[in-house]
Amino acid sequence: MRQPYLEVTYRHGRPIAAYYYLARQLGQKVHRSQRADYGIVVDFSADGTPIGLELTAPGAITVDKLNAVLVGLGQAPVAPADVAPLAAAWLTSGQADGGIAS
Numbered sequence: 346m347r348q349p350y351l352e353v354t355y356r357h358g359r360p361i362a363a364y365y366y367l368a369r370q371l372g373q374k375v376h377r378s379q380r381a382d383y384g385i386v387v388d389f390s391a392d393g394t395p396i397g398l399e400l401t402a403p404g405a406i407t408v409d410k411l412n413a414v415l416v417g418l419g420q421a422p423v424a425p426a427d428v429a430p431l432a433a434a435w436l437t438s439g440q441a442d443g444g445i446a447s
Contacts, residue, residue, distance in 0.1 A: 347371070349423075353403070353431055363400040363431050365411070367420060381414045395420065403431055 347369055354362045369390070376391040384402030387395050395418045400406050412422035425432075 349421075349427075351428055351430055360403055360431065363403045363406075365398040365400065365423075365428075367396050367398070369394070369396040381417070382410060385411070385414050387414065387418065400431070406431075 347366065349368055350366050352364045352366065353360050354364075373390045373394070373396050375388040375396065378386050378388050378399070381387045381398075384400060384405045386399040386401060388397040388399065390396050398411070398414065400411075408423065408425050408428065411428065415422055
């Protein structure tokens with residue numbers, strides 16, 4: 346089983362999206378997606394297990410908002426350090442607030 350981790354996508358040196366992979370079984374694929382909140386889309390496997398979160402508006406996501414979605418899905422909340430790379434990416438690209446703030 347893979348452990349949760351964050352992946353950030355950049356274009357021209359700026360973060361444009363991110364994906365928070367949830368723990369999943371090897372070979373599980375996205376079967377359907379559902380919007381959970383502004384900037385957060387949940388991906389589910391064929392058996393209905395949440396396997397990842399698409400962060401389509403990373404600058405609008407807060408740790409509290411992310412954790413509300415995770416807890417609602419029965420997942421463990423993240424610590425600010427778990428998503429620090431996203432906040433650092435926004436700060437280094439000129440975003441004033443760093444996006445991922447609690």
